[in-house]
Amino acid sequence: MISRSKALTVAITLGILAGCASYPSQHVGCAQPNYGGAVIGGLAGGLLGSQVGRGSGRTAATAVGAGTGAVIGSQMGCE
Numbered sequence: 001m002i003s004r005s006k007a008l009t010v011a012i013t014l015g016i017l018a019g020c021a022s023y024p025s026q027h028v029g030c031a032q033p034n035y036g037g038a039v040i041g042g043l044a045g046g047l048l049g050s051q052v053g054r055g056s057g058r059t060a061a062t063a064v065g066a067g068t069g070a071v072i073g074s075q076m077g078c079e
Contacts, residue, residue, distance in 0.1 A: 006051065007051075007052050007053075010048050010049075010051055010052055011052075013048070014045070014048065014065070014068060030074070030075070030077070030078040033074070034073070034074045034075070034076065034077055034078070035074075037073040037074050037075070037076045037077060038070045038071075038073050038074035039070070039073070040073050041069035041070050041071070041072050041073015041074065041076070042066045042067070042069050042070035042073065043066075043069070044069050044073070045065035045066045045067070045068050045069020045070065045072070045073075046062050046063075046065050046066035046069065047065075048065050048069070049061040049062040049063070049064055049065020049066060050062040050065070052065075
């Protein structure tokens with residue numbers, strides 16, 4: 001079982017990473033898809049998400065972490 005402080009640390013870390021994403025004012029997304037970043041971000045997010053909860057809560061946290069990580073990872077390197 002994961003402690004509340006560890007779950008809070010993971011949540012804060014994901015929030016900080018999401019806040020680091022830059023959003024250009026005139027164009028949306030990358031000119032080229034960043035599949036590598038999406039895969040790496042998805043794996044990292046899924047790994048962090050799997051550390052939270054237990055049972056179906058852990059499954060949901062893993063899915064949310066993987067999805068969030070994939071979105072953030074796909075945007076890394078965009079101008």
